[in-house]
Amino acid sequence: MPLEIERKFLVRDDRWRDGATSERYCQGYLSKGKATVRVRRAGDRAYLTVKGEPDGISRPEYEYEIPVDHAQSMLHALCDGPLIEKTRHEIRHDGLLWQVDEFAGANSGLIVAEVELSHPDQAISLPEWIGEEVTDDPRYYNSALATNPMGSEAERSA
């Protein structure tokens, strides 16, 4: 069973922008139950992703590349609620790939950094710009941000 093992953090400041490569994402959800089913457009590629329920920092994840035009029509005709718009920035730090999501739309102002690990107890060195860990906070699940955006809250705490 393919697993996603991921930790998630807020950021302290903008130092992560140095040397980041960036791509625009648009994603929505076909389902948010026991299984989350996500449609994502990432630049000129698109993916259909099924995720199971989290067990600690791990969760089952099955991802398939799909035609962009399929993703576009699913995003606009079949996804529940508002879509998530964000720019994903990628930064290498100490051998690991950090992904910093800068949200737009209803979540504008929110910035969240993620790192994918090979096993749950992997030791990592945190970049200086990393802030509070929010791995266990379900409000920061992208599926939750689609329904309950955190734009204004993020701006208040900035």
Added chain:
Amino acid sequence: MPLEIERKFLVRDDRWRDGATSERYCQGYLSKGKATVRVRRAGDRAYLTVKGEPDGISRPEYEYEIPVDHAQSMLHALCDGPLIEKTRHEIRHDGLLWQVDEFAGANSGLIVAEVELSHPDQAISLPEWIGEEVTDDPRYYNSALATNPMGSEAERSA
């Protein structure tokens, strides 16, 4: 947008068995909302399928082949409720491919014939073994049969 255009019928008798080729299917549902998301194992292949809401006899359908081991773990860990077990029999009649589903498990006794069309008003010649049309009856959606099986009802009317 890929469309599935399909009519569905009960069968009168067993004449469809002559010359049919058959394959065992096991399928379950990750979602049954505005979008239905189905995982299907068909012999040694597997598929992830997203369907939108029906509009007459048409509905949006996006289907992707996936690894069988992914399907197996999604079927057993992520799908809601009982799985659908059936044998799909394929029969050619007058230039069209008829698919006859013979259900097992909770729907044992139920047999449903389907034909996929190129456009909604396509004229078709019905095989002699075709019975009542049930295209518009939501009880015969496979997603409904997973939750509300029709095994005993089918046996009563046989």
